[in-house]
Amino acid sequence: MIVNRLIYVLTLALSFVFYMLYPPWISWYMLVLVLLMIPVDLIFSLPGMLTKGLLMSIPPVLDKDEDAVLRLKTTHKKSYPVRCLVAKLHVSGDDFSVTCRIKCLPENNSEREVTIDTSRSGVTVFILKRIKAVSLLGLFSLPVSAGGKGFVLILPPPVEPENTRVLQYGTNLRPKPGGGYSEEHDMRNYQQGDPVKSIHWKVSAKFDSLIIREPLEPPPHSRLVHIMPWSGDAERDLILGRLRWVSDYLLKWQLPFYVRYDDNPVVTEVAREADLIKYLCYALGVSESKPKSLNQIPSRFSWVYRIDAFENEKLQMINDN
16 A cells, blocks of 8 residues: 555656646646546545455364464445555464464455464464455545454464373262262162152062162262473473373263362363363463353362473372262
């Protein structure tokens, strides 16, 4: 657009010089024609400049070194002509920040692809700002929207920690307080104080002794995976890779857990992979991805599994039982 304006100023200057040196009517008409280009450009371009917009589409999570793109899609309410759309895209991460200028075609649903750098793990934030529609001759530009913000979590491959034997791979059931219905139950001998309604009469008759049908339930879980901070790319890849492996392992066995990053005073429950992704984005500085349920850290956990960049002596189970 700056180039177009310079060309116009140069053309206007040459037309004025031509008018001063050659008084005949043709130089006058040429000067008037050049001057009229300003209002004509504005009148014909203004409807389109006021109805254009850009939508940004980013995948929520990517693997490290995966080929991926950010898509910018042009939208408009009515098809009015403009020259193009320009915007500034600010990209930032843990240890970098860059800004680039993006030019998009004005046609509806046209897409511009921007390559996402997935060489670094962690959260990458994209901020689209200063979106402007440029007039047909490139002499004017108007802001068309406030822009947008998006982010992507880039994860390294899963890395199995040293001491995975301490991870629980099953669920120990316990007697259900107060009894009642349960899909799981256990048979045991009658004890003083057991309710009579819990006696399983058919089994009792078979064994010639009173047998109780005791309902069971899984204990309320309070497993915590504590993520320690990192320094540098290598430690970040190692910690996030270990976290990814541990999360996949626990969720595979249908063992939900709490997760905490560094000394953050709140934790959130992870019952599926999407919960972990959302919390990681929030913990690493993206306030828009705040999980719906954040809990204060309980006074006790059944166990705490710490993930850091050290070896076996630092990566350990801490039992609170």
